[in-house]
Amino acid sequence: MRLLRQDLHTLTGAYALDALEEGGELTRFNRHLSRCQSCASEVRGFREVATAMAFAVATEPPPEMRDRVMAAVARTRQLPPEVRTHARPRRTRGTAPWLPWLSGAVATAAIAVAVFFGFANSHTQEQLNAARARNQALAASQARVEAELSQARAHDQALAKILGAPHVTLLSRATTKGGVAVVVLDSAKRQLVVATSGLPALPPGKVYQLWLIGPVKIVSAGLLPAAENGVTPPAVATGIVKGDKLGLTVEPAPGSTQPTTTPILALPLPV
Amino acid sequence: MNPNDSDAARFTPATADRRGERDLDDLLVHVARGDQVAFEALYDRMVGPVYGVIRRVLRDPSQSEEVAQEVLLEVWRTAARFDPAMGGAATWVTTIAHRRAIDRIRSTTAAADREQKSADVRPPHDEVAEAVEASLDRERVRRCLDGLTEMQRESITLAYYGGHSYRQVAELLSVTLAAIKTRIRDGLIRMRDCLGVS
Numbered sequence: 001m002r003l004l005r006q007d008l009h010t011l012t013g014a015y016a017l018d019a020l021e022e023g024g025e026l027t028r029f030n031r032h033l034s035r036c037q038s039c040a041s042e043v044r045g046f047r048e049v050a051t052a053m054a055f056a057v058a059t060e061p062p063p064e065m066r067d068r069v070m071a072a073v074a075r076t077r078q079l080p081p082e083v084r085t086h087a088r089p090r091r092t093r094g095t096a097p098w099l100p101w102l103s104g105a106v107a108t109a110a111i112a113v114a115v116f117f118g119f120a121n122s123h124t125q126e127q128l129n130a131a132r133a134r135n136q137a138l139a140a141s142q143a144r145v146e147a148e149l150s151q152a153r154a155h156d157q158a159l160a161k162i163l164g165a166p167h168v169t170l171l172s173r174a175t176t177k178g179g180v181a182v183v184v185l186d187s188a189k190r191q192l193v194v195a196t197s198g199l200p201a202l203p204p205g206k207v208y209q210l211w212l213i214g215p216v217k218i219v220s221a222g223l224l225p226a227a228e229n230g231v232t233p234p235a236v237a238t239g240i241v242k243g244d245k246l247g248l249t250v251e252p253a254p255g256s257t258q259p260t261t262t263p264i265l266a267l268p269l270p271v
Numbered sequence: 272m273n274p275n276d277s278d279a280a281r282f283t284p285a286t287a288d289r290r291g292e293r294d295l296d297d298l299l300v301h302v303a304r305g306d307q308v309a310f311e312a313l314y315d316r317m318v319g320p321v322y323g324v325i326r327r328v329l330r331d332p333s334q335s336e337e338v339a340q341e342v343l344l345e346v347w348r349t350a351a352r353f354d355p356a357m358g359g360a361a362t363w364v365t366t367i368a369h370r371r372a373i374d375r376i377r378s379t380t381a382a383a384d385r386e387q388k389s390a391d392v393r394p395p396h397d398e399v400a401e402a403v404e405a406s407l408d409r410e411r412v413r414r415c416l417d418g419l420t421e422m423q424r425e426s427i428t429l430a431y432y433g434g435h436s437y438r439q440v441a442e443l444l445s446v447t448l449a450a451i452k453t454r455i456r457d458g459l460i461r462m463r464d465c466l467g468v469s
Contacts, residue, residue, distance in 0.1 A: 012456055017369075021438060061318060074307065081351040
Protein backbone atom coordinates (compact mmCIF):
# COMPACT_ATOMS: atom_id res chain seq x y z
CA MET A 1 0.00 0.00 0.00
CA ARG A 2 2.77 2.31 0.99
CA LEU A 3 4.70 1.35 -2.10
CA LEU A 4 1.68 1.98 -4.24
CA ARG A 5 1.22 5.45 -2.84
CA GLN A 6 4.88 6.26 -3.36
CA ASP A 7 4.48 5.01 -6.88
CA LEU A 8 1.51 7.27 -7.47
CA HIS A 9 3.34 10.21 -6.00
CA THR A 10 6.15 9.98 -8.54
CA LEU A 11 3.56 10.43 -11.29
CA THR A 12 3.22 14.15 -10.47
CA GLY A 13 5.78 15.01 -13.16
CA ALA A 14 4.24 12.93 -15.93
CA TYR A 15 0.79 14.18 -14.94
CA ALA A 16 1.83 17.84 -15.09
CA LEU A 17 3.15 17.29 -18.63
CA ASP A 18 -0.07 15.53 -19.73
CA ALA A 19 2.00 12.38 -20.21
CA LEU A 20 -0.39 9.98 -18.50
CA GLU A 21 -2.54 8.07 -20.94
CA GLU A 22 -6.31 8.00 -20.50
CA GLY A 23 -7.37 5.09 -18.37
CA GLY A 24 -6.97 3.51 -14.98
CA GLU A 25 -3.71 5.14 -14.05
CA LEU A 26 -4.96 8.64 -14.80
CA THR A 27 -8.18 7.98 -12.88
CA ARG A 28 -6.24 6.62 -9.90
CA PHE A 29 -3.86 9.53 -9.94
CA ASN A 30 -6.68 12.08 -10.14
CA ARG A 31 -8.27 10.46 -7.11
CA HIS A 32 -4.95 10.49 -5.30
CA LEU A 33 -4.44 14.15 -6.20
CA SER A 34 -7.70 15.18 -4.56
CA ARG A 35 -6.43 13.75 -1.29
CA CYS A 36 -2.73 14.56 -1.49
CA GLN A 37 -2.04 18.20 -0.82
CA SER A 38 1.69 17.95 -1.37
CA CYS A 39 1.09 16.26 -4.75
CA ALA A 40 -1.32 19.01 -5.76
CA SER A 41 1.16 21.72 -4.88
CA GLU A 42 3.95 19.87 -6.67
CA VAL A 43 1.77 19.61 -9.78
CA ARG A 44 1.08 23.36 -9.57
CA GLY A 45 4.81 24.09 -9.49
CA PHE A 46 5.50 21.73 -12.40
CA ARG A 47 2.71 23.33 -14.42
CA GLU A 48 4.49 26.65 -14.00
CA VAL A 49 7.63 25.05 -15.42
CA ALA A 50 5.54 23.79 -18.34
CA THR A 51 4.15 27.29 -18.78
CA ALA A 52 7.69 28.69 -19.05
CA MET A 53 8.42 25.99 -21.63
CA ALA A 54 5.36 27.09 -23.60
CA PHE A 55 6.46 30.73 -23.49
CA ALA A 56 9.90 29.64 -24.60
CA VAL A 57 8.49 28.31 -27.88
CA ALA A 58 6.05 31.19 -28.43
CA THR A 59 5.28 31.48 -32.14
CA GLU A 60 3.07 34.01 -33.86
CA PRO A 61 0.25 32.37 -35.79
CA PRO A 62 -0.97 33.71 -39.13
CA PRO A 63 -2.45 37.16 -38.40
CA GLU A 64 -5.85 36.33 -39.92
CA MET A 65 -6.45 33.89 -37.06
CA ARG A 66 -7.17 36.81 -34.75
CA ASP A 67 -10.20 37.97 -36.75
CA ARG A 68 -11.54 34.45 -36.94
CA VAL A 69 -11.26 33.95 -33.18
CA MET A 70 -12.84 37.35 -32.42
CA ALA A 71 -15.72 36.60 -34.79
CA ALA A 72 -16.28 33.26 -33.08
CA VAL A 73 -16.10 34.90 -29.65
CA ALA A 74 -18.75 37.44 -30.63
CA ARG A 75 -21.24 34.67 -31.30
CA THR A 76 -20.27 32.26 -28.52
CA ARG A 77 -22.09 32.18 -25.22
CA GLN A 78 -19.99 31.88 -22.10
CA LEU A 79 -20.54 29.26 -19.44
CA PRO A 80 -21.63 30.42 -16.00
CA PRO A 81 -19.30 29.78 -13.06
CA GLU A 82 -19.45 26.28 -11.66
CA VAL A 83 -21.76 25.92 -8.72
CA ARG A 84 -19.40 25.26 -5.85
CA THR A 85 -21.00 24.89 -2.50
CA HIS A 86 -18.29 23.32 -0.36
CA ALA A 87 -21.04 21.18 1.11
CA ARG A 88 -19.75 17.68 0.67
CA PRO A 89 -21.30 14.35 1.48
CA ARG A 90 -19.12 14.16 4.56
CA ARG A 91 -21.08 17.04 5.98
CA THR A 92 -24.10 14.88 6.52
CA ARG A 93 -22.21 13.26 9.34
CA GLY A 94 -22.51 16.55 11.14
CA THR A 95 -18.93 17.67 10.75
CA ALA A 96 -17.65 20.85 9.20
CA PRO A 97 -14.57 19.97 7.16
CA TRP A 98 -13.97 23.56 6.13
CA LEU A 99 -13.29 24.64 9.67
CA PRO A 100 -9.74 23.37 10.00
CA TRP A 101 -8.73 25.50 7.06
CA LEU A 102 -9.81 28.78 8.52
CA SER A 103 -6.82 30.53 9.96
CA GLY A 104 -7.34 30.98 13.69
CA ALA A 105 -8.17 34.62 14.18
CA VAL A 106 -10.21 35.06 11.03
CA ALA A 107 -12.07 31.84 11.69
CA THR A 108 -13.01 32.97 15.14
CA ALA A 109 -14.06 36.37 13.83
CA ALA A 110 -16.06 34.88 10.98
CA ILE A 111 -17.85 32.39 13.18
CA ALA A 112 -18.42 34.84 16.00
CA VAL A 113 -19.76 37.44 13.62
CA ALA A 114 -21.93 34.92 11.83
CA VAL A 115 -23.41 33.68 15.03
CA PHE A 116 -23.67 37.00 16.77
CA PHE A 117 -25.19 38.98 13.95
CA GLY A 118 -27.74 36.31 13.45
CA PHE A 119 -29.21 37.49 16.73
CA ALA A 120 -28.18 41.10 16.64
CA ASN A 121 -31.65 42.43 15.95
CA SER A 122 -32.77 41.78 19.47
CA HIS A 123 -30.50 41.73 22.43
CA THR A 124 -32.30 39.52 24.87
CA GLN A 125 -30.14 37.53 27.21
CA GLU A 126 -31.85 34.37 26.10
CA GLN A 127 -30.82 34.86 22.51
CA LEU A 128 -27.30 35.77 23.44
CA ASN A 129 -27.13 32.58 25.43
CA ALA A 130 -28.41 30.68 22.44
CA ALA A 131 -25.74 32.35 20.34
CA ARG A 132 -23.07 31.36 22.82
CA ALA A 133 -24.31 27.80 22.90
CA ARG A 134 -24.19 27.74 19.14
CA ASN A 135 -20.70 29.16 19.15
CA GLN A 136 -19.61 26.45 21.55
CA ALA A 137 -21.23 23.81 19.38
CA LEU A 138 -19.25 25.12 16.45
CA ALA A 139 -16.05 25.12 18.46
CA ALA A 140 -16.71 21.54 19.51
CA SER A 141 -17.37 20.63 15.93
CA GLN A 142 -14.11 22.27 14.94
CA ALA A 143 -12.22 20.18 17.46
CA ARG A 144 -13.89 17.05 16.15
CA VAL A 145 -12.88 17.68 12.60
CA GLU A 146 -9.24 18.54 13.31
CA ALA A 147 -8.67 14.83 12.80
CA GLU A 148 -9.97 15.12 9.27
CA LEU A 149 -7.40 17.72 8.37
CA SER A 150 -5.28 15.32 6.39
CA GLN A 151 -8.25 14.32 4.30
CA ALA A 152 -9.43 17.76 3.43
CA ARG A 153 -9.33 18.47 -0.25
CA ALA A 154 -7.30 20.86 -2.33
CA HIS A 155 -10.48 22.74 -3.11
CA ASP A 156 -10.70 23.96 0.44
CA GLN A 157 -7.43 25.76 -0.01
CA ALA A 158 -9.32 28.42 -1.94
CA LEU A 159 -11.23 29.12 1.21
CA ALA A 160 -8.15 29.13 3.37
CA LYS A 161 -6.40 31.45 0.96
CA ILE A 162 -9.15 34.01 1.14
CA LEU A 163 -9.55 33.79 4.87
CA GLY A 164 -5.81 33.83 5.39
CA ALA A 165 -5.21 36.76 3.03
CA PRO A 166 -3.61 39.74 4.71
CA HIS A 167 -6.06 42.37 3.54
CA VAL A 168 -9.51 40.96 3.87
CA THR A 169 -12.60 42.98 4.65
CA LEU A 170 -15.33 41.67 6.87
CA LEU A 171 -18.82 42.78 5.80
CA SER A 172 -22.22 41.85 7.11
CA ARG A 173 -25.79 42.76 6.34
CA ALA A 174 -29.24 41.56 7.38
CA THR A 175 -31.46 40.18 4.63
CA THR A 176 -34.95 41.55 4.11
CA LYS A 177 -36.39 38.23 5.31
CA GLY A 178 -34.35 38.08 8.50
CA GLY A 179 -31.02 36.47 9.23
CA VAL A 180 -27.70 37.89 8.20
CA ALA A 181 -24.97 37.29 5.65
CA VAL A 182 -21.36 37.64 6.67
CA VAL A 183 -18.79 38.15 3.96
CA VAL A 184 -15.03 37.93 4.09
CA LEU A 185 -13.89 39.81 1.01
CA ASP A 186 -10.41 39.58 -0.49
CA SER A 187 -10.54 42.52 -2.87
CA ALA A 188 -7.03 41.95 -4.22
CA LYS A 189 -7.96 38.48 -5.42
CA ARG A 190 -11.52 39.50 -6.26
CA GLN A 191 -13.02 36.69 -4.27
CA LEU A 192 -15.11 36.30 -1.18
CA VAL A 193 -16.37 33.78 1.30
CA VAL A 194 -19.93 34.12 2.49
CA ALA A 195 -21.69 32.46 5.41
CA THR A 196 -25.19 33.17 6.68
CA SER A 197 -27.01 32.76 9.92
CA GLY A 198 -30.69 32.67 10.75
CA LEU A 199 -32.13 32.71 7.21
CA PRO A 200 -35.71 31.42 7.04
CA ALA A 201 -35.90 27.70 6.26
CA LEU A 202 -37.05 27.02 2.70
CA PRO A 203 -39.78 24.68 1.51
CA PRO A 204 -38.63 21.61 -0.43
CA GLY A 205 -37.66 22.36 -4.02
CA LYS A 206 -36.36 25.85 -3.20
CA VAL A 207 -32.76 26.93 -2.77
CA TYR A 208 -30.90 30.08 -1.83
CA GLN A 209 -28.75 31.28 -4.71
CA LEU A 210 -25.95 33.83 -4.63
CA TRP A 211 -25.39 36.37 -7.40
CA LEU A 212 -22.80 38.89 -8.39
CA ILE A 213 -24.99 41.79 -9.47
CA GLY A 214 -22.86 44.04 -11.65
CA PRO A 215 -23.64 47.29 -13.40
CA VAL A 216 -24.15 45.49 -16.71
CA LYS A 217 -24.55 41.85 -15.91
CA ILE A 218 -25.77 39.48 -13.23
CA VAL A 219 -23.93 36.20 -12.85
CA SER A 220 -24.62 33.28 -10.59
CA ALA A 221 -22.18 32.77 -7.74
CA GLY A 222 -23.54 29.36 -6.86
CA LEU A 223 -25.97 27.99 -4.33
CA LEU A 224 -25.86 28.58 -0.63
CA PRO A 225 -25.08 25.27 1.08
CA ALA A 226 -27.73 23.80 3.37
CA ALA A 227 -27.79 25.30 6.86
CA GLU A 228 -26.61 23.44 9.92
CA ASN A 229 -28.03 24.72 13.16
CA GLY A 230 -29.22 27.78 11.24
CA VAL A 231 -25.74 28.60 9.92
CA THR A 232 -24.72 27.96 6.31
CA PRO A 233 -21.12 26.87 5.83
CA PRO A 234 -18.90 29.22 3.84
CA ALA A 235 -19.36 29.37 0.08
CA VAL A 236 -16.73 30.87 -2.21
CA ALA A 237 -17.47 33.34 -5.01
CA THR A 238 -14.75 34.42 -7.43
CA GLY A 239 -14.42 36.86 -10.29
CA ILE A 240 -15.81 39.95 -8.58
CA VAL A 241 -15.57 43.14 -10.63
CA LYS A 242 -15.86 46.78 -9.65
CA GLY A 243 -19.42 47.79 -8.93
CA ASP A 244 -20.61 44.30 -8.03
CA LYS A 245 -23.08 43.67 -5.27
CA LEU A 246 -23.52 40.31 -3.62
CA GLY A 247 -27.14 39.28 -4.12
CA LEU A 248 -29.19 36.49 -2.59
CA THR A 249 -32.49 35.17 -3.96
CA VAL A 250 -34.80 32.23 -3.43
CA GLU A 251 -34.83 30.08 -6.56
CA PRO A 252 -36.39 26.82 -7.64
CA ALA A 253 -33.89 23.94 -7.25
CA PRO A 254 -31.34 23.36 -8.71
CA GLY A 255 -30.89 27.10 -9.19
CA SER A 256 -31.50 29.55 -12.03
CA THR A 257 -29.34 31.16 -14.68
CA GLN A 258 -30.73 34.61 -13.80
CA PRO A 259 -32.61 35.68 -10.66
CA THR A 260 -36.35 34.97 -10.80
CA THR A 261 -37.28 36.63 -7.49
CA THR A 262 -36.48 39.89 -5.75
CA PRO A 263 -33.10 39.74 -3.99
CA ILE A 264 -33.38 39.58 -0.22
CA LEU A 265 -29.84 40.92 0.01
CA ALA A 266 -27.78 43.29 -2.13
CA LEU A 267 -24.48 43.98 -0.43
CA PRO A 268 -22.06 46.34 -2.22
CA LEU A 269 -18.58 44.84 -2.54
CA PRO A 270 -15.74 47.37 -2.35
CA VAL A 271 -13.12 46.03 -4.80
CA MET B 272 22.91 45.02 -20.81
CA ASN B 273 23.77 43.75 -17.39
CA PRO B 274 22.22 40.61 -15.93
CA ASN B 275 19.90 42.59 -13.70
CA ASP B 276 18.38 44.33 -16.66
CA SER B 277 17.64 41.05 -18.29
CA ASP B 278 16.04 39.84 -15.08
CA ALA B 279 13.72 42.78 -15.05
CA ALA B 280 12.85 42.48 -18.70
CA ARG B 281 11.98 38.85 -18.84
CA PHE B 282 8.41 37.78 -18.89
CA THR B 283 7.47 34.33 -18.00
CA PRO B 284 4.87 33.44 -15.48
CA ALA B 285 7.27 31.02 -13.89
CA THR B 286 9.46 33.82 -12.80
CA ALA B 287 8.10 36.56 -11.58
CA ASP B 288 7.07 39.34 -13.49
CA ARG B 289 4.39 39.14 -10.87
CA ARG B 290 2.92 42.38 -12.08
CA GLY B 291 2.47 41.02 -15.57
CA GLU B 292 0.95 37.88 -14.16
CA ARG B 293 -1.48 39.80 -12.02
CA ASP B 294 -2.58 41.82 -15.04
CA LEU B 295 -3.29 38.61 -16.87
CA ASP B 296 -5.34 37.27 -13.96
CA ASP B 297 -7.32 40.51 -13.91
CA LEU B 298 -7.89 40.33 -17.65
CA LEU B 299 -9.26 36.83 -17.29
CA VAL B 300 -11.66 37.96 -14.56
CA HIS B 301 -13.03 40.57 -16.94
CA VAL B 302 -13.17 38.07 -19.78
CA ALA B 303 -15.30 35.87 -17.52
CA ARG B 304 -17.79 38.70 -17.34
CA GLY B 305 -18.16 38.93 -21.09
CA ASP B 306 -15.66 41.73 -21.70
CA GLN B 307 -14.52 41.28 -25.32
CA VAL B 308 -11.97 44.08 -25.13
CA ALA B 309 -10.31 42.29 -22.22
CA PHE B 310 -10.36 39.10 -24.29
CA GLU B 311 -8.55 40.86 -27.14
CA ALA B 312 -5.83 41.97 -24.73
CA LEU B 313 -5.61 38.45 -23.32
CA TYR B 314 -5.41 37.05 -26.84
CA ASP B 315 -2.51 39.31 -27.74
CA ARG B 316 -0.61 38.25 -24.65
CA MET B 317 -1.30 34.52 -24.90
CA VAL B 318 -1.62 33.63 -28.56
CA GLY B 319 2.17 33.23 -28.99
CA PRO B 320 2.69 30.57 -26.31
CA VAL B 321 -0.65 28.91 -27.14
CA TYR B 322 0.08 28.54 -30.83
CA GLY B 323 3.76 27.86 -30.17
CA VAL B 324 3.24 24.93 -27.85
CA ILE B 325 0.50 23.41 -30.01
CA ARG B 326 2.65 23.77 -33.09
CA ARG B 327 5.54 22.08 -31.30
CA VAL B 328 3.38 19.12 -30.35
CA LEU B 329 1.36 18.74 -33.56
CA ARG B 330 3.97 20.03 -36.05
CA ASP B 331 1.37 20.45 -38.78
CA PRO B 332 0.67 24.22 -39.18
CA SER B 333 -2.95 24.01 -40.30
CA GLN B 334 -3.93 21.52 -37.61
CA SER B 335 -2.11 23.65 -35.07
CA GLU B 336 -4.00 26.72 -36.12
CA GLU B 337 -7.29 24.86 -35.85
CA VAL B 338 -6.52 23.60 -32.35
CA ALA B 339 -5.20 27.01 -31.23
CA GLN B 340 -8.48 28.60 -32.33
CA GLU B 341 -10.45 26.00 -30.39
CA VAL B 342 -8.32 26.60 -27.32
CA LEU B 343 -8.75 30.37 -27.41
CA LEU B 344 -12.48 29.98 -27.84
CA GLU B 345 -12.52 27.56 -24.91
CA VAL B 346 -10.72 30.19 -22.82
CA TRP B 347 -13.48 32.66 -23.69
CA ARG B 348 -16.26 30.16 -23.04
CA THR B 349 -14.98 28.79 -19.75
CA ALA B 350 -13.21 31.83 -18.26
CA ALA B 351 -15.64 31.81 -15.33
CA ARG B 352 -14.32 28.40 -14.35
CA PHE B 353 -10.78 29.71 -13.92
CA ASP B 354 -9.78 29.06 -10.32
CA PRO B 355 -6.93 31.34 -9.21
CA ALA B 356 -6.21 29.00 -6.30
CA MET B 357 -4.98 26.43 -8.82
CA GLY B 358 -2.41 28.73 -10.45
CA GLY B 359 -2.14 31.84 -12.58
CA ALA B 360 -4.04 32.71 -15.74
CA ALA B 361 -1.04 32.06 -18.00
CA THR B 362 -0.71 28.58 -16.58
CA TRP B 363 -4.43 27.94 -16.93
CA VAL B 364 -4.37 28.94 -20.61
CA THR B 365 -1.17 27.10 -21.58
CA THR B 366 -2.35 24.00 -19.73
CA ILE B 367 -5.53 23.95 -21.81
CA ALA B 368 -3.47 24.50 -24.98
CA HIS B 369 -1.08 21.65 -24.28
CA ARG B 370 -3.85 19.29 -23.26
CA ARG B 371 -5.90 19.99 -26.39
CA ALA B 372 -2.84 19.36 -28.54
CA ILE B 373 -2.33 16.06 -26.73
CA ASP B 374 -6.03 15.19 -27.15
CA ARG B 375 -5.60 15.76 -30.86
CA ILE B 376 -2.58 13.53 -31.30
CA ARG B 377 -4.02 10.79 -29.13
CA SER B 378 -7.13 10.68 -31.26
CA THR B 379 -6.40 7.89 -33.70
CA THR B 380 -6.76 9.64 -37.03
CA ALA B 381 -4.30 12.36 -36.23
CA ALA B 382 -1.84 9.91 -34.72
CA ALA B 383 -1.11 8.11 -37.97
CA ASP B 384 -0.71 11.37 -39.80
CA ARG B 385 1.69 12.64 -37.23
CA GLU B 386 3.71 9.45 -37.11
CA GLN B 387 4.44 9.92 -40.79
CA LYS B 388 5.49 13.49 -40.30
CA SER B 389 7.81 12.54 -37.48
CA ALA B 390 8.98 9.16 -38.66
CA ASP B 391 12.40 10.43 -37.85
CA VAL B 392 12.15 11.05 -34.14
CA ARG B 393 14.57 13.88 -34.01
CA PRO B 394 17.03 13.98 -31.17
CA PRO B 395 15.21 15.93 -28.48
CA HIS B 396 18.10 18.19 -27.74
CA ASP B 397 18.29 19.39 -31.33
CA GLU B 398 14.59 19.94 -31.27
CA VAL B 399 14.92 22.15 -28.26
CA ALA B 400 17.85 23.96 -29.71
CA GLU B 401 15.79 24.64 -32.79
CA ALA B 402 12.76 25.69 -30.83
CA VAL B 403 14.46 27.74 -28.25
CA GLU B 404 15.75 30.67 -30.20
CA ALA B 405 17.42 33.75 -28.92
CA SER B 406 15.26 35.63 -26.49
CA LEU B 407 15.58 36.02 -22.78
CA ASP B 408 12.70 33.70 -22.08
CA ARG B 409 13.99 31.08 -24.39
CA GLU B 410 17.52 31.54 -23.21
CA ARG B 411 16.50 30.98 -19.61
CA VAL B 412 14.50 27.84 -20.31
CA ARG B 413 17.29 26.54 -22.49
CA ARG B 414 19.86 27.21 -19.80
CA CYS B 415 17.74 25.40 -17.23
CA LEU B 416 17.20 22.47 -19.59
CA ASP B 417 20.94 22.35 -20.10
CA GLY B 418 21.35 21.98 -16.36
CA LEU B 419 19.51 18.66 -16.43
CA THR B 420 21.01 15.26 -16.98
CA GLU B 421 20.66 14.12 -20.56
CA MET B 422 18.09 11.53 -19.59
CA GLN B 423 16.00 14.06 -17.65
CA ARG B 424 16.14 16.55 -20.51
CA GLU B 425 15.20 13.99 -23.12
CA SER B 426 12.35 12.65 -21.03
CA ILE B 427 10.88 16.07 -20.38
CA THR B 428 11.20 17.39 -23.91
CA LEU B 429 9.86 14.19 -25.49
CA ALA B 430 6.88 14.34 -23.16
CA TYR B 431 6.10 18.05 -23.29
CA TYR B 432 7.25 19.24 -26.70
CA GLY B 433 7.00 15.84 -28.34
CA GLY B 434 3.57 15.12 -26.87
CA HIS B 435 4.52 11.56 -25.98
CA SER B 436 3.06 9.71 -23.02
CA TYR B 437 5.61 8.62 -20.45
CA ARG B 438 5.01 5.06 -21.62
CA GLN B 439 6.03 6.07 -25.14
CA VAL B 440 9.00 7.98 -23.79
CA ALA B 441 10.13 4.85 -21.94
CA GLU B 442 9.95 2.90 -25.21
CA LEU B 443 11.76 5.55 -27.20
CA LEU B 444 14.58 5.72 -24.70
CA SER B 445 14.54 1.99 -23.88
CA VAL B 446 14.28 2.41 -20.15
CA THR B 447 11.76 1.20 -17.59
CA LEU B 448 8.54 3.02 -16.78
CA ALA B 449 9.67 3.55 -13.21
CA ALA B 450 12.88 5.17 -14.40
CA ILE B 451 11.05 7.57 -16.71
CA LYS B 452 8.57 8.62 -14.04
CA THR B 453 11.42 9.43 -11.69
CA ARG B 454 13.47 11.23 -14.32
CA ILE B 455 10.61 13.42 -15.41
CA ARG B 456 9.83 14.32 -11.83
CA ASP B 457 13.43 14.89 -10.78
CA GLY B 458 14.04 16.94 -13.91
CA LEU B 459 10.99 19.10 -13.26
CA ILE B 460 12.09 19.69 -9.68
CA ARG B 461 15.43 20.93 -10.99
CA MET B 462 13.74 23.06 -13.64
CA ARG B 463 11.43 24.52 -11.02
CA ASP B 464 14.37 25.52 -8.85
CA CYS B 465 16.35 26.82 -11.80
CA LEU B 466 13.43 28.97 -13.04
CA GLY B 467 12.71 30.21 -9.56
CA VAL B 468 9.14 28.94 -9.42
CA SER B 469 7.91 29.46 -5.90
